Amino acid sequence: MAYGHVGLRAMVPALERLGHDVVALPTVVLSSHAAYPHVAGTLVDPATLERMAAALDANGWLSSVDMVITGYLPTEAHVSVAAGLVQRIRKLSPAMRYICDPVLGDDPKGLYLPLETANPLRDELLPLADIATPNAFELAWLSNRPVSSIQTAISTARTLRPPLVLATSIPAANDHLATLLVGPTSAHATSSPQRAKAPSGTGDLLTALLAGHLASGKTPPDALAHASAWLEQCLDVSTGSHDLNLAPLYASPPSPLVLLTA
Incomplete structure (x- = not known):
């Protein structure tokens, strides 16, 4: 992303601010995100990603990876590359944790990946994850269940294969949206007023x-x-703004929010 803070442009600064070295593999190269009227760019060929991963491995860098995050995967071939890389790193670093951000769509736009990509993401990639981070639309689509409240989101999250689910943009009372962290036996939440307009990249930043x-x-x-x-x-x-302002990342860390037990 040449302009704006979406995808890796939101995630890498957040991870580095928290003191982590990042290996970043882009699946697309774009002038900006799609909220702007003029966008140009290209997909990164899956074969190129395979060669890049092989070079990273040959240099010995994959064996020290302790966390993997996948985000936007535009084609079925990209999903396959991601699944293979997760499995490769897990063999090299068995304690590695994998976070799958299933970038499929949102409300009110709906699904913005073809089923030829969305289905293998759900059926082949998501089951490899230790943590999934769907928004409300994605949670409903992945589970084929409606998500209309905190309680329906909790029960639905527990039907997914990953043992921990971070569910975002969940409808809550008094025009609030909740963010839920759902485990097998517990659930915690934050809640904030629904904003008239949210910038792109908020899910990417929260995941990172x-x-x-x-x-x-x-x-x-x-x-x-x-x-x-x-x-x-x-x-x-x-x-x-259409874009996230990341300036607060470079100031003193804020006090943590108070969690609700859901």
């Missing part, structure tokens, strides 16, 4: 902040509380 705090040793609930606080600060200074 959660991953960074987990990699730093925080428990999942603590990671959610700290990640959500930083996200809210970034959203506060991004009001009215």
Whole structure:
């Protein structure tokens, strides 16, 4: 992404701010995200990604990876490359945790990947994950269940294969949206007023902040509380913009949000 903070352009700064070295493999190269009227770019050929992964492995860099995050995968071939890379790294680093951000669509636009890509993402890639980070639309699509409240989101999240699910943009009372962290026997939440316009990349940033705090040793609930606080600060200074303002990442860390037990 040449302009704006979406995908890797949101995730890498957040992870590095939290003290982590990042190996970043792009699946697309774009002038900006799709909220702008003029967008140019190209897909990164899956064969190129395979060669890049092989070179990273040959240099000995994959064996030290302790967390993998996948995001936008535009074709079935990209899904296959991602699944193969996750399995390769897991063999080299068995303690590695894998976070799957199933970038499939959102409300009200719906699904924006073809079924030829979305189905293998659900059936082949998602089951490899330790953590999934769907929004409300993606959670409903992956499970084939409606998601209309915190309680339906919790029950639906527990039908997915990953043992931990971070579900975002969940409808809550009083025109709020909840972010839920759902495990097999517990669920924690943050809640904030629904914004008239949210910038692109918020899910990418939250996923990266959660991953960074987990990699730093925080428990999942603590990671959610700290990640959500930083996200809210970034959203506060991004009001009215198509793009996230990441300036708060370079200031002192905010106090963690108070979690609700759902």
